[in-house]
Amino acid sequence: MEVFHTLEVKHAEKFYGQFQAVKDIDLAIEKGEIYALLGHNGAGKSTLIKMILGLVKPSVGIIEIEGFNYDAKNKEIKKRVGYLPERMNFYDNLSAWETLTFYAKLKGISKERCDEVLEQVGLSEARHRRVGAFSKGMQQRLGLAQAIIHKPNLLVLDEPTTGLDPIGISELKEMIRNWNKEGTTILFSSHNLNDAEELAQQIGIMNRGEIIAQGTLAGLQDRLGLPTKIEIDLSIIPVDLERILIEKGVETFHFEGKTIYIDCPKDKKTQIIAAVMDGVLKVKDLRLEEPGLDSIYQNIMKEAASLVNY
Ligand SMILES: Nc1ncnc2c1ncn2[C@@H]1O[C@H](COP(=O)(O)OP(=O)(O)O)[C@@H](O)[C@H]1O
Ligand SMILES: [Mg+2]
Incomplete structure (x- = not known):
């Protein structure tokens, strides 16, 4: 049997008239991964995400989710994907419960599942309150509830931490980790590096419509040859x-007071530490x-x- 990636994007491009919002993107996400799409405002993150959701048609390229593509198997994909947009628009006068059961009905999901999901996103107590009176953080939780209600295999979150306070952000991260542990593959965008650093196994950095670097944190570090810092x-x-x-x-170093600061190539780290610790210097403490x-x-x-030349 052929094994498919959970998500595969091949040579995807998007033009709005003459303007190219997304340029030749290749991206694959394996089952169980958390992938963070990073980039400034206007980098093209939302456009790429909307193409992945089937909401924007790529000008060029192929998008496959568990081996299905939108042209042939739109319905199959919809069952497998959950989506939290950048901005959710709810009816102010409906309660959280009414809102969620509305989405559940559209997707053919039971009311029992609505209870379970409201519990997961921490809205059980507020279930009968008007959504219009909800804070940004509570609206975000309701958005997450509708995204996860049908137990999607791939959960796509567009800037889920934007506008949340620090506690809201750490609670959201906890939810993301829990869903991921249960087997949900996750793609999220952010312009906050901490989100990616704490959550993601794979990171893609977008700039002017392109993914200019992609991989694990350690992989990106290796590729750039950034030094390890040693303090002694x-x-x-x-x-x-x-x-x-x-x-x-030791080639690159300076000292201040009784502390030496060394910039050390990653592959020379152990060698340099061993040399410094050979007894000649009286070492009190060491940090990497x-x-x-x-x-x-x-x-990056x-x-x-430096590659853009006008
Ligand atoms: N429907 C559209 N029509 C024309 N230009 C668009 C449209 N949607 C997005 N863009 C442009 O595409 C670029 C990327 O936007 P977007 O994908 O929203 O970036 P991000 O989510 O990274 O902030 C921006 O320059 C934006 O103005
Ligand atoms: Mg966006």
């Missing part, structure tokens, strides 16, 4: 510290910091900007 606290500073470090093969998504993102954006 000494109890005594020898007068010839600089010479000692150079002899140990791998480059985070923040520096990866900055570097810089690289992309």
Whole structure:
């Protein structure tokens, strides 16, 4: 039997008139993964997501969900995908319960399942209150409830953390992790690097309609060759510290007070630590910091900007 990716996008492009919002995108998500699509406003994230949802027709390219494509198997796909748009529009005068049972009826889902889902998103208590009086965070929870109600295999969330307060964000992340543990594959977009760093196994960085870098955090770090930072606290500073470090093969470093700061190529990390710890220096403490998504993102954006020539 042929095994399909949960989502596969091949050479997808989108033109609005002369303007190209999405450029030649290839992307595959495996079952059980969490994939974060990162990028500034206007990068093309929502357009790509709407193409994946079948709401915008690609000008060029193929989109397949569990091996089905929209031309032939629209209904099959709808059953498999749940979607939280950037902005949900609810009827202000309906309660959360009325709203959710409305969506459930459209999808042929039982009322018992509505109870279960309201519980999962933390809206059980507020179920009979008017949606018009809900905070942004509560509306977002209701949006999530309708996205997950039919137990989709692929859950697509467009900027789910935007507009939420820090507690709302951490609760949302917890829900995403739980659904993922139950087997749901997740694609979400964000312009917040923390969201991706904490949740996603795969990260795609979008800029001007293109995915300019894609992979795991460690993979992106390797590709960019960003250094590991080593901080070493000494109890005594020898007068010839600089010479000692150079002899140990440490190339990029500076010191402040009794702390040495070293930028070290990833593949030389253990070698340099061993050399520093050989007893010549009186080492009190040592800390390692791998480059985070923040520096990866900055570097990729810089690289992309240097390739654009007008
Ligand atoms: N329906 C549309 N018609 C014309 N241009 C559009 C349309 N939708 C989006 N765009 C343009 O496409 C680009 C990408 O938009 P979008 O996908 O919403 O980006 P993001 O979600 O990353 O902020 C923007 O320049 C936007 O103005
Ligand atoms: Mg958007």
